[in-house]
Amino acid sequence: MSFCESESETQALEPEARRRGIVTALRAKNGTEFALSTHPQRWLLGSSATCDLVLDDPYVSATHCIVERRTGGSLLVRDKRSRNGTLIDGNAVEAAELPVGARLAVGRTTLVAVAAPDGRGPAALTSLRGRDPAFLGMVEQALKAAQTDCNVLIVGETGTGKDLLARVIHESSRRANNGFVPVNCGGIPRELIGSELFGHEKGAFTGAHTDRDGYFVEACGGTLFLDEIGELPMELQPHLLRVLESRRVRRIGGASERAVDVRIVAATNRVEHLGTESSKLRLDLYHRLATVVLVLPPLRERMGDLAELVHGMLAELAPEHGMKSLSDAAWKALAEYRWSGNVRELRHSVVRAVALGGDTLEPEHFFQELRMTWSRALDDVPNHEPLVPYERVLRGAMERAIAAHGTIRAAASHLGMPKSTFADRAQKWGLLPRERPRLPISERPRSGRKRDEVGDGEPPADAEVDVRRARGAGEAPGPVRSR
Ligand SMILES: Nc1ncnc2c1ncn2[C@@H]1O[C@H](COP(=O)(O)OP(=O)(O)OP(=O)(O)O)[C@@H](O)[C@H]1O
Ligand SMILES: [Mg+2]
Numbered sequence: 001m002s003f004c005e006s007e008s009e010t011q012a013l014e015p016e017a018r019r020r021g022i023v024t025a026l027r028a029k030n031g032t033e034f035a036l037s038t039h040p041q042r043w044l045l046g047s048s049a050t051c052d053l054v055l056d057d058p059y060v061s062a063t064h065c066i067v068e069r070r071t072g073g074s075l076l077v078r079d080k081r082s083r084n085g086t087l088i089d090g091n092a093v094e095a096a097e098l099p100v101g102a103r104l105a106v107g108r109t110t111l112v113a114v115a116a117p118d119g120r121g122p123a124a125l126t127s128l129r130g131r132d133p134a135f136l137g138m139v140e141q142a143l144k145a146a147q148t149d150c151n152v153l154i155v156g157e158t159g160t161g162k163d164l165l166a167r168v169i170h171e172s173s174r175r176a177n178n179g180f181v182p183v184n185c186g187g188i189p190r191e192l193i194g195s196e197l198f199g200h201e202k203g204a205f206t207g208a209h210t211d212r213d214g215y216f217v218e219a220c221g222g223t224l225f226l227d228e229i230g231e232l233p234m235e236l237q238p239h240l241l242r243v244l245e246s247r248r249v250r251r252i253g254g255a256s257e258r259a260v261d262v263r264i265v266a267a268t269n270r271v272e273h274l275g276t277e278s279s280k281l282r283l284d285l286y287h288r289l290a291t292v293v294l295v296l297p298p299l300r301e302r303m304g305d306l307a308e309l310v311h312g313m314l315a316e317l318a319p320e321h322g323m324k325s326l327s328d329a330a331w332k333a334l335a336e337y338r339w340s341g342n343v344r345e346l347r348h349s350v351v352r353a354v355a356l357g358g359d360t361l362e363p364e365h366f367f368q369e370l371r372m373t374w375s376r377a378l379d380d381v382p383n384h385e386p387l388v389p390y391e392r393v394l395r396g397a398m399e400r401a402i403a404a405h406g407t408i409r410a411a412a413s414h415l416g417m418p419k420s421t422f423a424d425r426a427q428k429w430g431l432l433p434r435e436r437p438r439l440p441i442s443e444r445p446r447s448g449r450k451r452d453e454v455g456d457g458e459p460p461a462d463a464e465v466d467v468r469r470a471r472g473a474g475e476a477p478g479p480v481r482s483r
Pocket of ligand 2: 162163227
């Protein structure tokens with residue numbers, strides 16, 4: 001099957017509401033859908049005629065990425081060292097899950113992951129669980145703010161629900177029927193972010209072969225969610241401030257401005273110095289974004305919500321696995337754990353337990369992977385390189401951080417370590433996934449890998465690896481072949 005999208009169309013996809021369920025097709029702007037079977041299988045996407053899904057886009061590499069159906073139904077996308085990268089919801093990824101409603105961008109083509117018509121699930125508000133008074137007070141504020149057009153800044157540790165809350169605000173606002181456009185300011189290569197946000201004119205920089213609208217225009221009438229706003233490069237912050245003040249956007253390299261009717265919700269987990277001169281976010285921009293500030297409490301500060309959260313997750317998993325219950329020992333273990341990865345880490349743990357356990361889940365089902373990783377990893381350490389106790393502790397913390405956060409950047413930031421130091425130590429101690437040898441396409445298996453095989457030596461399903469280093473920092477984006 002072959003898709004061809006004209007350049008002007010790629011940035012104007014119809015908004016697709018977030019839905020739960022299994023992705024059953026990739027939909028292009030013109031409505032064409034590429035159906036994806038629900039059986040374990042792989043599809044190769046690229047501009048080469050040998051691909052399963054052929055994309056007629058000069059910015060797409062011959063074999064650009066692989067989409068893989070895994071046992072259980074989830075879809076995994078792997079970049080195949082493409083020249084211009086593979087993005088999910090604006091994040092450059094090396095390997096990551098593609099959920100329903102997510103936007104897969106390859107070259108200048110954007111495809112929306114859609115579910116079968118009956119896959120519609122609860123809206124964000126009904127997914128949001130918790131009765132803790134502070135949490136409920138914050139949700140009430142969010143719903144009030146949703147009724148206005150004011151800018152909202154959501155602050156909270158990783159996994160506390162910033163993304164979910166941003167969707168709640170959008171869905172509860174007058175903009176609900178228009179687009180919710182999420183942009184991860186920390187996930188887009190630095191040299192691309194200006195063009196992604198504001199668009200560019202043909203010839204504005206090397207590789208800008210056509211005019212292009214940015215996310216501001218795409219979000220017109222809807223909500224622009226600027227995630228990880230603290231990662232926005234300093235030099236772009238005045239530009240963003242101007243757009244927020246004037247509500248007009250000018251493409252990079254352009255002369256004229258265009259009015260944009262967009263509500264901004266921003267989020268950050270970098271609370272240090274927020275709202276002070278020492279913050280990475282300019283003070284004037286902070287004040288512009290923080291008309292309403294919503295602070296999401298970490299899970300350890302609302303452990304009264306643990307049971308409701310776990311029961312909700314068990315109920316979501318019940319159609320596939322049957323309704324499970326927890327032993328007293330399991331509840332105790334969950335209550336005593338610190339959950340530094342917050343609700344996301346809890347969800348991963350529950351999913352793991354449901355997959356591994358019987359009808360009654362025990363503590364080892366929730367934490368088994370960590371224990372196995374810990375003991376196996378320590379066994380792997382060569383005898384001639386004994387670890388001193390401090391290093392053993394650090395290594396364990398790093399392993400848990402990788403398991404909980406999925407990316408080197410997030411894990412390093414969680415431990416307050418410089419990313420380079422984290423990466424060096426993780427490399428030295430063998431904590432990183434190994435590279436797979438690259439085979440010609442013809443020699444690669446096309447389908448039917450078992451779940452256990454997927455993880456062998458490869459990034460975990462939810463890993464989002466910063467591909468800037470992998471592709472070479474500073475490499476200018478550009479067409480892959482001339483037409
Ligand atoms: N109150 C909640 N009720 C139910 N599920 C929740 C709640 N908060 C978070 N979750 C779930 O936890 C997971 C992580 O949430 P989310 O992605 O919104 O966190 P985040 O704060 O944006 O994290 P990050 O800073 O890493 O981007 C999601 O699966 C989300 O649905
Ligand atoms: Mg988030």
